[in-house]
Amino acid sequence: DTGVSQDPRHKITKRGQNVTFRCDPISEHNRLYWYRQTLGQGPEFLTYFQNEAQLEKSRLLSDRFSAERPKGSFSTLEIQRTEQGDSAMYLCASSLGVDPSDTQYFGPGTRLTVL
Amino acid sequence: AQSVTQLDSQVPVFEEAPVELRCNYSSSVSVYLFWYVQYPNQGLQLLLKYLSGSTLVKGINGFEAEFNKSQTSFHLRKPSVHISDTAEYFCAVSPRGYSTLTFGKGTMLLVSP
Numbered sequence: 384d385t386g387v388s389q390d391p392r393h394k395i396t397k398r399g400q401n402v403t404f405r406c407d408p409i410s411e412h413n414r415l416y417w418y419r420q421t422l423g424q425g426p427e428f429l430t431y432f433q434n435e436a437q438l439e440k441s442r443l444l445s446d447r448f449s450a451e452r453p454k455g456s457f458s459t460l461e462i463q464r465t466e467q468g469d470s471a472m473y474l475c476a477s478s479l480g481v482d483p484s485d486t487q488y489f490g491p492g493t494r495l496t497v498l
Numbered sequence: 499a500q501s502v503t504q505l506d507s508q509v510p511v512f513e514e515a516p517v518e519l520r521c522n523y524s525s526s527v528s529v530y531l532f533w534y535v536q537y538p539n540q541g542l543q544l545l546l547k548y549l550s551g552s553t554l555v556k557g558i559n560g561f562e563a564e565f566n567k568s569q570t571s572f573h574l575r576k577p578s579v580h581i582s583d584t585a586e587y588f589c590a591v592s593p594r595g596y597s598t599l600t601f602g603k604g605t606m607l608l609v610s611p
Binding site: 386387414416418423424425426427428431439441474476478483484485486487488489490491492 | 502530534539540541542543544547549588590592593594595596597598599600601602603604
């Protein structure tokens, strides 16, 4: 069990560029979550997958954001036409089962800076 | 909808002193309650969670929390803190039957010698 990993750890981009982040959950974890954390705030839920199905999306997830989990393993989060307001830490978490009380294990995050 | 209020943004305390980090929540439905800790440059780590049963929950690293339904609170306590407990602590809730966590803004615990 190597934990949840995220790549890259840091990303600096210019406004208007597209960026993609990757999350590798703990092996055999069925659920995968994306959260966003801005400075001085707690994480905010963006979306989650059960296996390859995207089950819920937050209103925070604008049309410029898209997430996939094509084979039910790793996931990608893409932001198109980045804006300065997208600067944040993007967190990924995974949980073993489908029970809502299952512990979510978090990765170290990808810090995005949009210039 | 749910919301979480962490009343203190920073709590300074001396080593070996007791500490309480406060958390209040608002929800129209029953919830699960969680405390997570975030050390610098590390991911969030679960300290403890309340699902049902005994209102006093014991977690890792000597922390415990008490669920108070009438006061809609879930305060975190430790009887004697260490320098290594310096970190940011987040309270979170999820509605029963749902998987999404709603977090508070966090409380920075600063332990000094």
